[in-house]
Structure formats: C-alpha cells, structure tokens
Amino acid sequence: MTAELVRGQNHPLPGARLEIRVSAERPVIAGATLNDQDGRMREEGWIAHPAQPQLPGLEVSRQAAAEHRLAVDLDALPDEVHRVNVLLALPRGEGGPACFGELAPPSAAVTELDGEPVARCTLTGLSAESAVVALELYRRQGSWKVRAVGQGYAGGLAAMLADQGLARAPELASQIEEAVADGRARSVAPAPAPHPSRPDGERPRETTVGGAMGIADGGTGTAAPSDGRISYQHPNRAAGPPPSPPSPPLSASPSAAVPPVPSVPAAAPGAGGGQGSGTGEAPYTPVAGDANGWSMDERLYNQVWDMFEDLARTVSAYRSAVDFADSRMEQELDKVLADPRTRVGPAADAARAEARARQAQLVEKAREVLDRDLGQLRAESDVVEPALPAAYARWDNPVWHGYEPPGQPPMAMRLGDLALPESAGLRIPMLVRLPLERGLWIDSGPGGSAGSASTGPAAASVVTPDEMRGLACETATAIAARLAAVHPPGDFTLHVIDPAATATAALAPLLETGVLSGPPATGAAGVSAVLEQLTRRVDLVQMAVRSRATDALPPDVDTAEQLLVVHDFPHGFDDRGVTQLRYLADEGPSVGVHLLMVADREDAQEYGPLLQPLWRALLRITPVPDDHLADPWVGHHWTYEPPLVPHGSRILTRVLSQVATARATRRTGG
Numbered sequence: 080m081t082a083e084l085v086r087g088q089n090h091p092l093p094g095a096r097l098e099i100r101v102s103a104e105r106p107v108i109a110g111a112t113l114n115d116q117d118g119r120m121r122e123e124g125w126i127a128h129p130a131q132p133q134l135p136g137l138e139v140s141r142q143a144a145a146e147h148r149l150a151v152d153l154d155a156l157p158d159e160v161h162r163v164n165v166l167l168a169l170p171r172g173e174g175g176p177a178c179f180g181e182l183a184p185p186s187a188a189v190t191e192l193d194g195e196p197v198a199r200c201t202l203t204g205l206s207a208e209s210a211v212v213a214l215e216l217y218r219r220q221g222s223w224k225v226r227a228v229g230q231g232y233a234g235g236l237a238a239m240l241a242d243q244g245l246a247r248a249p250e251l252a253s254q255i256e257e258a259v260a261d262g263r264a265r266s267v268a269p270a271p272a273p274h275p276s277r278p279d280g281e282r283p284r285e286t287t288v289g290g291a292m293g294i295a296d297g298g299t300g301t302a303a304p305s306d307g308r309i310s311y312q313h314p315n316r317a318a319g320p321p322p323s324p325p326s327p328p329l330s331a332s333p334s335a336a337v338p339p340v341p342s343v344p345a346a347a348p349g350a351g352g353g354q355g356s357g358t359g360e361a362p363y364t365p366v367a368g369d370a371n372g373w374s375m376d377e378r379l380y381n382q383v384w385d386m387f388e389d390l391a392r393t394v395s396a397y398r399s400a401v402d403f404a405d406s407r408m409e410q411e412l413d414k415v416l417a418d419p420r421t422r423v424g425p426a427a428d429a430a431r432a433e434a435r436a437r438q439a440q441l442v443e444k445a446r447e448v449l450d451r452d453l454g455q456l457r458a459e460s461d462v463v464e465p466a467l468p469a470a471y472a473r474w475d476n477p478v479w480h481g482y483e484p485p486g487q488p489p490m491a492m493r494l495g496d497l498a499l500p501e502s503a504g505l506r507i508p509m510l511v512r513l514p515l516e517r518g519l520w521i522d523s524g525p526g527g528s529a530g531s532a533s534t535g536p537a538a539a540s541v542v543t544p545d546e547m548r549g550l551a552c553e554t555a556t557a558i559a560a561r562l563a564a565v566h567p568p569g570d571f572t573l574h575v576i577d578p579a580a581t582a583t584a585a586l587a588p589l590l591e592t593g594v595l596s597g598p599p600a601t602g603a604a605g606v607s608a609v610l611e612q613l614t615r616r617v618d619l620v621q622m623a624v625r626s627r628a629t630d631a632l633p634p635d636v637d638t639a640e641q642l643l644v645v646h647d648f649p650h651g652f653d654d655r656g657v658t659q660l661r662y663l664a665d666e667g668p669s670v671g672v673h674l675l676m677v678a679d680r681e682d683a684q685e686y687g688p689l690l691q692p693l694w695r696a697l698l699r700i701t702p703v704p705d706d707h708l709a710d711p712w713v714g715h716h717w718t719y720e721p722p723l724v725p726h727g728s729r730i731l732t733r734v735l736s737q738v739a740t741a742r743a744t745r746r747t748g749g
Contacts, residue, residue, distance in 0.1 A: 524679025578651025
C-alpha cells in the first residue's frame with residue numbers, strides 16, 4: 080500500500096536502492112543535498128545538481144524537466160551522511176513561471192526500482208516560493224525513512240542552500256542555473272564505478288532514468304501509474320514553509336490564514352512517525368543510546384530529542400488526518416444540503432449517515448497508526464528512562480541513590496517532562512543544554528495554571544494561590560539543587576534573594592546541607608548587596624575576556640558558574656534593582672551568571688513596559704502541569720510537567736549533603 084504523506088509525516092523505506100520520481104506542470108530543476116546529523120551541508124561537494132549530477136549513492140537529472148527520476152542507493156552514501164534532501168527549483172530566464180504559486184502543486188514519490196510506489200506527497204501551500212525542499216530521507220536508529228517536507232523559499236535556490244549551511248550559496252545557485260540555461264551535459268552520463276557493497280566488485284546493471292544513470296539490480300524502470308494530483312493542504316493550516324503539517328517554522332505565525340482546499344486521502348497505515356513499516360517487517364527493538372554521539376551521555380541526549388521529534392510528527396499526522404476526515408465530511412454534507420432534491424428524505428439521511436461513517440472510518444485508521452507509533456515510543460521510553468544519567472533522570476530514578484559528585488559538568492540536564500494530550504501518559508524528558516543560554520522564570524501566579532488543554536486544568540483547578548506560590552518555590556529549589564548536583568564540587572555557586580523570607584520552608588534542603596553557604600538575602604539592603612556583587616562579577620569577567628586577561632581577575636571574584644534565585648519578585652526591588660536584574664538576564668549567561676526567578680507577572684505590572692525585555696529573555700515554566708510551551712515547528716502546545724521531588728522523599732537532602740561534603744573536601748585540599 081502506498082503511503083500518502085502530508086507535511087511532516089514519515090514512512091519507513093523498504094530497502095536501500097530507490098527512485099525518487101518528481102512530476103510538475105512545467106520544467107523544474109531537481110537536485111539533492113547530503114546533510115550531516117545536524118542537517119547541515121558540509122561542503123559544495125555534498126549536492127547533486129545539473130552541473131554535478133553524480134555523487135556516491137546519488138544521481139540526478141542533468142536538465143530541467145517536468146518529469147524526473149532520481150536514483151538513490153542509501154548503502155553507498157558516506158558514513159557522515161544522515162539526511163538526503165530532495166530539492167526542486169524553477170529555472171530562471173526562460174519566460175516561465177516565477178513562483179510555484181502559478182503552477183499546479185508538484186508531486187514527489189519514492190518508489191522501488193521496479194516502479195512499485197512506497198510513498199508519495201503533493202507539495203501544496205506554495206505561493207511566492209521558487210524553490211522547495213520536497214522530501215527528506217533520513218537515518219533513524221539504523222534504518223532509513225522518508226519524510227514529506229514541502230518547505231519553500233521565496234529567495235530561490237540561493238536561500239535554500241544558505242539555509243542548509245552553505246557559505247557560497249549564491250555562487251553555487253548561479254552555477255546551477257547557468258548549467259540549466261546553457262543546456263550543458265544533456266547526454267547520458269558515464270557509467271558509475273563498481274558498487275562498493277558487491278563483494279565480487281561486479282558493477283550492477285545500469286538503467287537510464289530521466290537523463291541520468293541509476294543503479295539497479297533488476298526491474299524495468301517503468302513509470303508508476305499516474306493517479307492525478309491530490310491536495311494535501313488542510314483548512315485552518317498555515318501556508319508558510321514548515322517541515323510539518325500544521326504550522327510554519329520559527330518565523331511564521333501559526334495562525335496565518337489559508338484558503339479552503341479540496342479533500343485529501345487519510346494517512347495510510349505506516350505513514351506516521353515511529354518505527355516499523357506496518358507491512359509485516361520485524362518491529363524495531365529499542366536500545367538505550369541508539370543515536371549518534373561521542374559518549375553515552377551525548378547519544379542518550381540525542382535519542383531523547385529524536386523521541387521528542389517522533390512524537391511531534393506522529394501526533395501531527397494524526398491531527399492532520401482527523402482534520403481532513405472532518406473537512407471531507409463537512410463538504411459531503413454541504414453537497415447534500417446544496418441540492419434541494421436531496422436535502423430531505425431517506426436519500427438525504429442515507430447520505431449523511433454514509434458521510435459520518437466514512438469520517439469515523441478515517442479517524443479510526445488514523446488512530447490505529449497513532450497507537451502503533453505511541454506503543455513503539457513507549458517501548459523505547461521504557462528502555463531509555465532507566466539508562467539515563469543523574470543529570471537527565473527524574474528524582475525518583477534509582478540512579479540518584481548511587482549518586483557521586485561528578486568530575487565534569489554534563490552537556491545537559493533535565494528541566495522537566497513534555498507530553499501531548501494524545502500521548503496517553505507518554506512523557507519525554509525536557510533536556511536543556513548547559514551552561515544555560517537563557518534564564519528561567521517560574522510563574523507563581525494564577526497565569527501559571529490557566530488554560531491547559533490536557534492535565535493542566537485538572538491539576539491547577541484545585542491549587543490555591545498560596546499553594547501555587549509554595550509549589551513554585553519547591554520547583555525553584557529542585558532546579559537549583561540539580562544544577563548544584565550535576566556540577567563538579569566548587570564549580571557552582573548559588574545565591575538566593577528572598578526579600579520577605581517567604582520561601583524559608585522550600586529552601587530548607589539547601590540551607591540544612593550547607594549547599595547555600597549563607598542565609599538568603601532579605602530586605603532592600605540584602606537585595607542591593609547581592610545584585611551589586613553579581614553585576615560587578617559580570618563587568619569584570621567581560622572586561623577580562625575581551626582583553627584576554629582572565630588571569631588578572633581580582634582574587635575575590637568567584638569564577639565558578641553562578642545561579643541567582645530570586646523569590647517573590649518584585650517585592651523588595653526598586654528601579655535600580657530592576658535594571659540590574661535585566662542586565663544580569665541579558666549579559667550574565669555569556670560569562671556564567673544565570674537567573675532563576677519565581678514571580679507572578681501580574682504583580683510586576685506597575686513597572687509597565689520596563690520589564691517586557693526581561694520576561695522575553697527568560698524561559699517560562701510552571702510549578703503545575705500546563706500546556707504553555709508552544710512548538711512553532713509543528714504548532715503543538717506541549718504540556719510541561721515540573722521536576723518536583725516525590726512527596727516524602729529524602730533523596731534531595733541525601734544528594735545535597737554529598738555535594739556539600741565534596742565541596743568542603745575540595746576547599747580544605749583533603
């Protein structure tokens with residue numbers, strides 16, 4: 080069964096040797112780029128285009144055409160390649176259309192060498208774009224998948240290549256366009272070298288595909304039958320250039336309006352995220368650390384975010400399929416009502432019942448795909464979660480009971496968990512890189528409990544304002560304690576401002592163990608003293624770094640990573656204190672000074688727009704589950720769950736005691 084993919088949807092590939100078939104209303108340029116695990120094209124030699132049609136494992140057409148066949152051998156790609164992007168662009172200077180919006184949507188399909196289709200997509204939603212990334216083949220847990228992308232570029236080839244990290248993008252784009260305009264090298268290319276995977280060195284049989292040479296072991300190379308073009312754009316979806324179904328990427332607005340479109344097919348089984356093809360192949364057996372990286376921690380970090388992406392994609396595919404099913408049912412019902420002859424009577428009732436039955440069938444099929452993918456992600460989570468190091472683990476993970484102060488800081492730490500309403504209990508660790516690039520703001524006001532679409536309202540509706548403030552203080556302590564625990568002894572210093580002494584109970588583990596070396600700063604004088612100390616440190620370290628004289632810092636300057644926890648903001652702060660706080664939020668992270676605020680934004684309204692830059696500089700998290708974290712890539716609102724210590728657990732005190740002991744030992748040289 081052919082998988083009909085919408086933007087963001089993926090599908091497993093059945094083998095290494097494939098064809099990618101492109102169909103457009105007018106001639107287009109077809110090419111492909113090789114990308115590393117970060118999605119970057121490392122050099123100009125990593126792109127196949129009409130002026131350079133052959134790369135190891137990849138061959139494209141030498142000219143612009145309305146039909147293309149690109150030959151791909153995934154086994155022959157360099158080991159550093161983790162993604163292959165298929166590119167389409169409109170030729171310049173031929174009196175043709177200036178953008179894809181003037182044409183019927185192009186389509187792209189992945190087929191086996193005998194023409195058997197694997198997956199296809201139609202690139203709808205393009206308007207002013209003259210270049211587009213149609214498909215992406217990517218490596219995931221040792222196997223390859225195809226994903227429908229459809230990301231367009233109004234700046235054409237140059238903008239597309241620059242977005243993939245190529246420094247000389249305009250020059251290469253001009254070279255490609257000149258090769259097409261001059262009609263260079265339109266003849267069949269020389270035979271490729273012997274395929275490296277053949278042990279006898281024998282060259283596989285070659286077949287001509289659309290003016291380029293493809294590697295094949297068999298099959299006729301005949302074209303797949305044409306089924307006509309199908310629109311995949313959904314009502315109420317943004318028309319920007321996202322690599323996902325529901326929304327444009329970072330710069331575009333998720334609420335951008337698009338015109339209604341005709342009906343589309345439901346997602347085919349096996350077209351969602353996750354592993355396994357749904358075609359009888361053996362399911363993937365999850366393994367902890369099954370991702371790229373130099374160390375186990377790095378591999379686990381990458382695997383966690385791969386799981387995050389898989390969950391985002393499979394839920395996007397499910398929501399798109401449901402939207403389509405609802406849209407088609409509405410169109411069918413409107414058609415019944417539009418004809419006076421069929422508006423009432425048994426025929427109308429039967430038509431309505433049939434439309435609703437088709438909608439239910441499509442939703443049921445989409446749910447089956449979602450449940451399959453969620454099941455595989457749960458299996459992977461069950462393997463990965465127990466293998467996480469302390470910095471990535473929840474507080475209830477047994478790894479904390481064997482905790483020892485580390486010799487070097489980790490690359491990341493867990494800031495909480497992320498989930499979606501459809502994920503049915505599946506939570507993905509929210510890992511943030513260290514050192515922190517942004518400060519944190521823990522919302523202690525009622526805004527932190529409003530409007531969650533999943534677990535947020537249920538959890539927050541029974542939380543009083545006083546309880547919310549208490550939970551915010553506990554969350555701040557848990558995050559500060561984790562930061563102290565994951566840094567080597569002596570490499571992390573904690574400061575706390577608590578002007579009204581309202582967080583004494585929550586701060587008890589830090590004070591009792593000695594991780595917080597002195598009592599929190601209270602009153603206006605205490606606030607001023609701490610802010611002066613930290614702003615002075617930022618100034619001195621910045622000057623020392625600029626002048627390359629870090630050895631000349633005064634001996635009283637603490638060069639360890641610093642975390643300032645501010646409770647009950649803005650109580651105890653005057654205008655000067657607010658300005659210093661903004662300075663620390665903006666300039667501090669670059670020199671190792673980080674900010675964690677516990678605040679209710681409504682309480683700070685008296686400062687007006689003065690604090691707007693401060694709030695924008697901080698990452699807002701909540702002390703109760705809430706769906707405030709928006710993902711512009713796919714348009715999801717993720718439910719964030721804070722990293723609180725289980726009620727009644729003594730693990731926090733035990734870990735902090737070891738941190739304090741190790742720090743004291745280092746100071747005394749023991």
